[in-house]
Amino acid sequence: MIKNNSDWEMVPGGVTAAKGFLASGAAAGIKYKEKKDIALIFSEVEARVAGMFTTNKVKAAPVLVTMERVSHGSARAVVANSGNANTCNGEQGMQDARAMGSEAARSLGIPEESVLVASTGAIGLPMPMERVLPGIAEAASALSKDGGGPAAEAIMTTDTESKEAAVSFSINGKKVTIGATAKGSGMIHPNMATMLCFITTDAAVELDCLKEALRYAVDRSFNMITVDRDTSTNDMVLVLANAQAANEEITVQSKDYFIFRDHLTRICSHLAQAMAKDGEGATKMIEAQVINAATEADARLAARAVAGSNLVKAAIFGEDANWGRILCAAGYSGAEFNPDTADVFLNGVKVAENGCSLAGCEEDAARALSENKVHILIDFKSGNFEATAWGCDLTYNYVRINAHYRT
Numbered sequence: 001m002i003k004n005n006s007d008w009e010m011v012p013g014g015v016t017a018a019k020g021f022l023a024s025g026a027a028a029g030i031k032y033k034e035k036k037d038i039a040l041i042f043s044e045v046e047a048r049v050a051g052m053f054t055t056n057k058v059k060a061a062p063v064l065v066t067m068e069r070v071s072h073g074s075a076r077a078v079v080a081n082s083g084n085a086n087t088c089n090g091e092q093g094m095q096d097a098r099a100m101g102s103e104a105a106r107s108l109g110i111p112e113e114s115v116l117v118a119s120t121g122a123i124g125l126p127m128p129m130e131r132v133l134p135g136i137a138e139a140a141s142a143l144s145k146d147g148g149g150p151a152a153e154a155i156m157t158t159d160t161e162s163k164e165a166a167v168s169f170s171i172n173g174k175k176v177t178i179g180a181t182a183k184g185s186g187m188i189h190p191n192m193a194t195m196l197c198f199i200t201t202d203a204a205v206e207l208d209c210l211k212e213a214l215r216y217a218v219d220r221s222f223n224m225i226t227v228d229r230d231t232s233t234n235d236m237v238l239v240l241a242n243a244q245a246a247n248e249e250i251t252v253q254s255k256d257y258f259i260f261r262d263h264l265t266r267i268c269s270h271l272a273q274a275m276a277k278d279g280e281g282a283t284k285m286i287e288a289q290v291i292n293a294a295t296e297a298d299a300r301l302a303a304r305a306v307a308g309s310n311l312v313k314a315a316i317f318g319e320d321a322n323w324g325r326i327l328c329a330a331g332y333s334g335a336e337f338n339p340d341t342a343d344v345f346l347n348g349v350k351v352a353e354n355g356c357s358l359a360g361c362e363e364d365a366a367r368a369l370s371e372n373k374v375h376i377l378i379d380f381k382s383g384n385f386e387a388t389a390w391g392c393d394l395t396y397n398y399v400r401i402n403a404h405y406r407t
Contacts, residue, residue, distance in 0.1 A: 007169060008167055008168065009167070009168055009169075010165065010166065011166045011167065011168045011177065013145075013166050014151070014152055014164030014166055014179050014181045015151060015164065015166075015179045015180060015181050015199075015200045016145050016146070016148040016179065016200075017148070017168070017177050017178075017200075018166070018177040018178065018179050018200045018202040018244070018245075019202040019242075019245060020044045020045055020202055020242045020244040021041065021043055021179070021200045021240075021242070022041075022042045022044065022143040022144055022145060022147060023041045023042065023143065023144075023147035023150070024039070024040050024140070024144060024150055024151060025038065025039050025040075025142075025147065025149075025152075025153050025154030026038040026040075026135045026138040026139035026142060026150075026154065028081070028131045028132055028134065028136075028138070029128075029131050029135075030081060030082070030083035030121070030128055030131060030132060030135075031082075031083030031084065031121065031122075032083070035082075036150060036153045037081055037082045037083045037135070037154055038080070038132070038139045038154055039079070039080045039081075039082075039139070039150075039151040039152075039154035039198075040079050040080075040104065040136070040139040040143060040147075040151065041077060041078040041151060041200065041240075042077045042108060042143055043075075043076050043077065043240055043242045045242050045243075045244065046074050046075075046076060046242070047074065047075055047076065047200075047242035047243075048073060048074055048205065048210055048240070048241045049070055049074055049075040049116070049210075049241075050070065050207070050210045050211040050214045050238075050239050051066065051067070051070040051116075051236055051239070052214060052215065052218050052236065052237045053067055053235065053236050054232060054233060054234065054235035054236070056232060056233050056235075058087065058233045059087075059233055059234075060085055060086055060087035060097075060234040061087065061089060061093035061094045061096065061097040061119075062086055062097040062100070062117040062118050062119045062234070063118075063233070063234060063235075063236060064094065064097075065094070065097045066116045066117050066118065066236060066238070069101075069113055069114075069116055070116065070238070072113065073207050074114065075114050075115070075116050075240060076108070076110045076111075076114040076115065077104055077105075077108055077110065078116045078117075078118065078198050078240070079100055079101065079104040079116070079117055079139070080117070080120070080154070080155050080198070081100070081118075081121070081132060082119075082120050082121055082155050082156060082157050082183070083121045083122075083157070084119060084121040084122060084125055085121045085122060085123045085124075085125075085233060085234050086119040086127050087119075087123040087124065087233045087234060088123055088124045088233075089124070089125075089126060092126070093127070096127040096129055097117050097119070098112075099129060099133065100117050100132060100133075100136060101115040101116075101117050102115075103133045103136045103137060104140065107136060107137050107140030107141070118155075118196050118198075118234070118236055118238075119234060120155060120183060120196055120234050121157055123233060139154075148164055148179065148181065149162065149164070151181055151198075152164045152183075155181065155183040155196055156183050157183065158401060159183050159184070159278055162181070162183075163181060163182045163183065163184075163274045163275065163278070164179070164180065164181040164182075164271075165179070165180055165270045165271055166178065166179035166180070167179075167263050167267055169259065171203070171245075171247045171248075171250070171256050171259060172248055172256065174245050174246060174247035174248075176201065176202060176203045176245045176247055176260070177202055177245070178200070178201040178203070178263055178264055178267050179199070179200050179201070179267075180198065180199040180200070180267050180268070180271060181197070181198055182195060182196060182197035182198075182271040182274070183195065183196050183197075184196070184197075184225075184275040184278075195222060195235050195275060196237075197222065197236075197237040197238070197268070197271060198237075198238050198240075199238065199240070199264070199267065199268075200239075200240050200241075200242075201240070201241045201245075202241075202242055202243070202244040202245040203241050203243070203247060203250060203260060204241070204243035204246070204247050204250065205241045205249065205260065206250060206251045206252070208251075209250055209251050209252045209260075210239060212252055213257070213260060213261040213264050214239050214264065216261055216265065217261065217264040217265040217267075217268040217269075218237055218268060220265055220268075220269065221265060221269040221272040222237060222268060222271075222272050224300070224303070224304060224307075224387070224388065224389040224390060225273075225275055225276045225307075225389065225390045225391065226276075226304065226307050226308035226389065226390075226391045239264070272390060273285070273390050275390075276390035276392055277373075277392065280397075280401045280402065281395040281396070281398035281399075281401055282392035282393055282395065282398075283317065283372070283392075283393055283395055284316055284317065284371075284372055284373065284374055284392060285372065285373045285374070285390065285391075286307055286316055286373075286374050286376065286391040286393065287307075287373065287374070287375045287388060287389075288304075288307040288378075288388065288389045288390070288391070289377050289386065289388045290302045290303045290306075290377075290378045290386060291377065291378070291379050291380070291386040292379050292380050292381050292383055292384065292385075292386070293335065293337065293380045293382060293383050293387070294337070294382045294383035295336075295383065295385055296387060297335075298336050298380070299335070299380075299387035300389075301334045301335040302330040302335040302337070302378065302380075302387075303387045303388055303389035304333070305329040305330060305332065305333030305335075306326055306330055306333075306376060306378070307389035308329075308389075309325060309326075309328075309329040311325040311328075311329075312329055313391065313392070313393050316369065316374050316393040317393035317394055317395050319366055319369040319370055320366075320369070321346055321349075321351055321361075321362060321365035321366055321368075321369060323351040323352045326344055326376055327339060327342060327344060327352065327355065327378075330342070330378055336382075337380040338380075338381075338382060339355045340355045341354055341355065341380070341381045342355050342378060342379065342380055343378070343379040343381070344376070344378055344379075345376070345377040345378075345379075346365050346374065346375075346376060346377075347368035347369070347371055347374060347375050348368065348375070348377075349361060349364045349368045351365050374393075
């Protein structure tokens with residue numbers, strides 16, 4: 001992560017913190033009458049764009065449209081709706097996704113191909129385009145430098161709070177800013193799952209460099225969170241870079257690449273943890289860290305398995321220091337390690353040493369599990385690599401929320 005670069009600060013503004021970006025949120029009445037459900041993000045100049053998308057074979061119409069447009073390497077705007085996923089709607093769904101882009105392009109006076117489209121909500125329901133299109137026009141008229149918050153609110157579904165962040169830092173004496181907004185509360189699992197994240201930056205970045213930095217950041221943030229092991233049809237992470245910071249163009253070969261990449265990772269990690277904390281029905285955030293693994297791949301496999309284990313999540317909800325479930329999850333993860341030398345800690349309390357229980361730790365461990373954040377640490381004692389994954393506990397309320405999602 002970031003080294004030898006202390007000249008940075010977290011700043012307000014979300015997606016509009018960077019120069020040359022405007023945003024807005026509007027209420028079209030897609031699912032709820034008064035809720036903001038149309039988000040619009042606009043770059044005042046052409047921006048380079050990179051994206052990562054769901055690995056689910058069933059992909060929403062807006063994902064397919066946006067994947068094709070991102071391949072061109074540039075964009076001006078992102079239009080997104082909540083309340084309807086526009087998934088499994090056949091050719092009509094594709095037409096509706098394109099129509100969203102067309103309306104945004106018309107309202108903004110830009111080419112249709114430069115508008116990226118995203119949706120989130122229930123699958124298999126027709127899009128109420130008679131409400132969506134006027135909502136897009138309203139969002140276009142409301143664009144402002146203060147619109148990051150409304151845009152963040154507009155993409156929420158079962159989220160209990162909006163999620164946005166921004167960081168400013170220096171590259172060769174030029175102030176560069178990265179801002180972002182994201183949504184995600186349920187259907188969250190590593191390898192991109194029901195989450196949307198829109199990132200803006202005023203950095204001048206070579207396109208291949210932007211793609212590589214995004215891949216690195218997503219792999220160490222959004223792909224390391226899990227709420228319910230369901231991979232969605234609609235996920236995407238987009239980053240738009242409009243070069244308004246006037247820095248010397250960042251390339252993969254330049255030393256500035258690592259500064260940019262690590263700040264991008266910082267923002268993505270911040271939002272990923274916010275998603276884990278806001279998991280549907282969650283009462284506790286889980287941070288699963290594996291240290292001293294033989295390879296990074298082993299550490300990642302084990303950390304993700306522990307954070308995603310329903311038995312671990314249920315034990316954390318019940319404040320039961322059942323460390324055997326933790327070691328069990330690491331064992332089926334595919335990671336190579338020796339269980340006879342592994343130690344397990346819960347919020348700093350050692351509960352297992354060399355794969356065996358420690359007497360007299362139950363009371364301290366139970367007290368540790370009463371915290372709102374539970375840090376699970378597994379020491380493989382077999383190398384120098386580590387990884388961290390995030391999740392949340394599994395509660396009765398999760399079932400209630402998802403049993404009545406469409407009502």
